[in-house]
Amino acid sequence: MIEDAAYQPLEPGNILQVDHLTMRFGGLTAVDNVSLRAREREITSIIGPNGAGKTTLFNCLTGFYKPTVGRLALKHDGRVFLLERMEGYKICKHARIARTFQNIRLFAKMTVLENLVVAQHNTLMRASGFSVLGLFGAPGFRAAEREAVDRARYWLERVALVDKADWEAGNLPYGDQRRLEIARAMCTQPVLLCLDEPAAGLNPRESAGLNELLRFVRDEHRIAVLLIEHDMSVVMEISDHVVVLDYGRKIANGTPLEVRNDPAVVRAYLGEDANEELPPEIVADLGQQP
Amino acid sequence: MATLTERAPAPAPNAITVALKEAAIAAAVMALLAIPLIGFVLEDIPGGVTLVFRTAAVLTSCAIVFAGRFALAMFRGHRPAMLTGLFDTVGMRALGSRIGKLVGPALIGFALVMPMLPFSDRYIVDIGTSVLIYVMLGWGLNIVVGLAGLLDLGYVAFYAVGAYSFALLAGNFDLSFWQCLPLAGLFAAFFGVLLGFPVLRLRGDYLAIVTLGFGEIIRIILLNWQEFTGGPNGLSSIPRPNFLGAPLARSAPEGQTPFFEFAAPVMEPIYRMLGREWGFEPIHRIVYLYYIILVLALVTNLFTLRIRRLPVGRAWEALREDEIACRSLGINPTNTKLSAFALGAMFAGFAGSFFATRQGFISPESFTYIESAVILAIVVLGGMGSQLGVVIAASFLILIPEAGREFAQYRMLMFGAAMVLVMVWRPQGLVSGREPSVRLHGVPGG
Numbered sequence: 001m002i003e004d005a006a007y008q009p010l011e012p013g014n015i016l017q018v019d020h021l022t023m024r025f026g027g028l029t030a031v032d033n034v035s036l037r038a039r040e041r042e043i044t045s046i047i048g049p050n051g052a053g054k055t056t057l058f059n060c061l062t063g064f065y066k067p068t069v070g071r072l073a074l075k076h077d078g079r080v081f082l083l084e085r086m087e088g089y090k091i092c093k094h095a096r097i098a099r100t101f102q103n104i105r106l107f108a109k110m111t112v113l114e115n116l117v118v119a120q121h122n123t124l125m126r127a128s129g130f131s132v133l134g135l136f137g138a139p140g141f142r143a144a145e146r147e148a149v150d151r152a153r154y155w156l157e158r159v160a161l162v163d164k165a166d167w168e169a170g171n172l173p174y175g176d177q178r179r180l181e182i183a184r185a186m187c188t189q190p191v192l193l194c195l196d197e198p199a200a201g202l203n204p205r206e207s208a209g210l211n212e213l214l215r216f217v218r219d220e221h222r223i224a225v226l227l228i229e230h231d232m233s234v235v236m237e238i239s240d241h242v243v244v245l246d247y248g249r250k251i252a253n254g255t256p257l258e259v260r261n262d263p264a265v266v267r268a269y270l271g272e273d274a275n276e277e278l279p280p281e282i283v284a285d286l287g288q289q290p
Numbered sequence: 291m292a293t294l295t296e297r298a299p300a301p302a303p304n305a306i307t308v309a310l311k312e313a314a315i316a317a318a319v320m321a322l323l324a325i326p327l328i329g330f331v332l333e334d335i336p337g338g339v340t341l342v343f344r345t346a347a348v349l350t351s352c353a354i355v356f357a358g359r360f361a362l363a364m365f366r367g368h369r370p371a372m373l374t375g376l377f378d379t380v381g382m383r384a385l386g387s388r389i390g391k392l393v394g395p396a397l398i399g400f401a402l403v404m405p406m407l408p409f410s411d412r413y414i415v416d417i418g419t420s421v422l423i424y425v426m427l428g429w430g431l432n433i434v435v436g437l438a439g440l441l442d443l444g445y446v447a448f449y450a451v452g453a454y455s456f457a458l459l460a461g462n463f464d465l466s467f468w469q470c471l472p473l474a475g476l477f478a479a480f481f482g483v484l485l486g487f488p489v490l491r492l493r494g495d496y497l498a499i500v501t502l503g504f505g506e507i508i509r510i511i512l513l514n515w516q517e518f519t520g521g522p523n524g525l526s527s528i529p530r531p532n533f534l535g536a537p538l539a540r541s542a543p544e545g546q547t548p549f550f551e552f553a554a555p556v557m558e559p560i561y562r563m564l565g566r567e568w569g570f571e572p573i574h575r576i577v578y579l580y581y582i583i584l585v586l587a588l589v590t591n592l593f594t595l596r597i598r599r600l601p602v603g604r605a606w607e608a609l610r611e612d613e614i615a616c617r618s619l620g621i622n623p624t625n626t627k628l629s630a631f632a633l634g635a636m637f638a639g640f641a642g643s644f645f646a647t648r649q650g651f652i653s654p655e656s657f658t659y660i661e662s663a664v665i666l667a668i669v670v671l672g673g674m675g676s677q678l679g680v681v682i683a684a685s686f687l688i689l690i691p692e693a694g695r696e697f698a699q700y701r702m703l704m705f706g707a708a709m710v711l712v713m714v715w716r717p718q719g720l721v722s723g724r725e726p727s728v729r730l731h732g733v734p735g736g
Binding site: 099113114117128145153 | 593596597600601602604605607608610611612614615616617618619620621622623629724726727728729730731
């Protein structure tokens with residue numbers, strides 16, 4: 001919980017402001033001077049070709065990497081958190097950012113319900129008097145646990161997994177695991193939800209279901225969503241705002257429609273125009289060939 | 291005038307030929323082993339010894355192996371199908387889980403009345419006490435290895451810390467067993483945190499190596515810090531536990547009543563009813579020690595069962611499954627790991643101080659690496675995280691060498707063979723399968 005009085009408050013309506021974020025690994029610059037804004041109650045998508053630095057950006061945001069340069073500021077309840085100064089687990093605990101992973105990271109040997117209850121660890125830990133009261137079955141703790149199970153049930157209903165609540169999470173089909181990971185992130189009661197390729201490996205019907213779920217999260221729970229996605233049917237349909245990265249740099253920024261027609265984006269995804277004139281030295285080289 | 295069509299085809303290798311071949315190979319291997327191991331013996335003759343070769347014994351052992359391998363090869367294919375088929379039907383599994391629910395209470399009931407059963411003598415109660423020490427250590431290590439998934443090869447260090455804390459506190463400050471027990475647990479927990487800090491970032495093999503080193507460091511300190519720990523001579527005349535201030539001895543020091551007088555008003559009528567005489571008997575102390583460790587072990591079990599259902603217990607299991615996901619959910623991995631190390635160590639400390647008071651003498655030799663290995667084997671054989679599995683595995687690992695006492699040098703061989711067999715048949719441990727800490731829909735079928 002770090003507040004900096006000297007820091008200029010965020011622009012109204014913004015929940016997250018990333019300024020001049022740079023992440024270097026030795027000689028490799030994975031993210032290069034990227035600035036972006038995420039607005040409250042909006043879905044902001046980050047797209048870009050493979051290796052553009054999207055997941056690195058997420059890892060900086062959620063405390064897995066310490067950025068080389070840059071400021072990551074998040075505001076909720078009138079407080080500003082400077083994420084680059086916070087220890088990894090505190091970003092979820094205090095700044096209330098939840099995330100999912102590109103390669104699903106569920107607790108495979110635990111049940112679906114347990115996965116969701118573990119996500120409410122900090123609330124339950126306080127209620128159990130750091131285990132002391134819990135050991136003796138204090139009524140306050142029992143009530144807190146019932147509440148946790150109710151919240152878990154609520155999200156299980158949202159992702160259509162109530163029937164499988166007592167299954168081992170590792171035995172779920174792939175699409176169910178993706179949805180369970182989102183439900184688990186939502187059980188931490190975040191203000192910003194970061195999803196790393198949630199539609200990867202889903203069939204078209206499951207993708208449509210995902211769109212539905214993300215709209216629900218934005219409209220009913222009124223939280224902001226940050227989305228990394230390759231599936232354009234998801235990105236173009238539900239994003240309020242799209243940021244495009246390429247080789248670690250931000251190359252475009254705007255509404256889905258604006259981004260789709262941006263020549264820089266087309267070039268990044270499809271390569272240089274085939275009809276473009278070749279540089280003169282290459283033409284000269286080619287000319288020497290018989 | 292033989293034509294091609296008349297020539298008999300080469301005989302296809304049938305089952306018997308294959309079996310005979312395999313049996314011959316096995317017998318040949320046995321012969322290689324048996325000639326030096328079984329064949330040669332030293333025999334006493336007047337004026338010295340002579341080397342004798344026992345041809346008959348070697349031939350018999352080879353014949354047994356040949357017959358056994360042949361029988362196995364002939365019946366191959368039938369056996370596994372029969373067994374797995376029997377155990378994998380839904381009915382059998384449901385029956386298994388129903389029996390499983392009764393086994394725990396039945397075992398506790400048996401443990402409670404065991405010293406009063408007619409066959410119980412001093413030796414049997416003593417063995418029961420040994421088994422219970424290992425059951426308690428297994429349950430304690432289960433917190434660290436089974437729940438939190440931190441492979442700890444130096445667990446015996448905390449057992450040693452508990453034992454020495456008690457011996458030193460009792461020796462230097464004249465404290466009784468019951469005063470020292472919580473202190474010994476606290477000291478051991480403190481050492482658990484001390485070990486926990488440097489290994490926070492380590493997992494798997496690396497963690498195992500560092501904890502192994504820690505176990506040895508503690509033992510070597512105990513061995514070399516002569517003026518404090520007595521070095522290799524150990525510490526002796528450790529006080530015995532008393533019963534509400536009454537020592538379990540024939541005569542008590544000034545101002546105290548011995549146990550047999552103290553308990554006489556209650557015990558004398560009971561004994562008279564049974565037609566026996568109440569008075570001092572040395573076995574009282576053995577039985578009392580047995581009940582102390584039984585209570586300590588049951589407390590450990592109850593604690594583990596409860597804490598598994600608390601947020602910290604779930605966080606341990608989550609940490610075992612995926613540490614990165616834990617951090618993304620706001621779980622503090624440092625505190626979670628340290629609490630697992632501390633609580634696991636605390637129970638080892640309790641067990642250690644019980645061990646010290648039971649033996650009356652401790653030395654670093656009781657806390658060698660092999661003890662850690664046995665405790666870990668108990669947890670792994672029993673099935674990681676299974677409380678019942680620990681009991682079965684501990685009984686097995688302590689009773690097998692005990693039963694094999696008559697076979698002298700072959701008992702470690704039996705021990706090893708038994709472990710290999712368990713790992714072949716049930717690689718996931720004797721009792722596997724995890725009970726969820728919370729359910730939404732209730733128990734299936736119940």
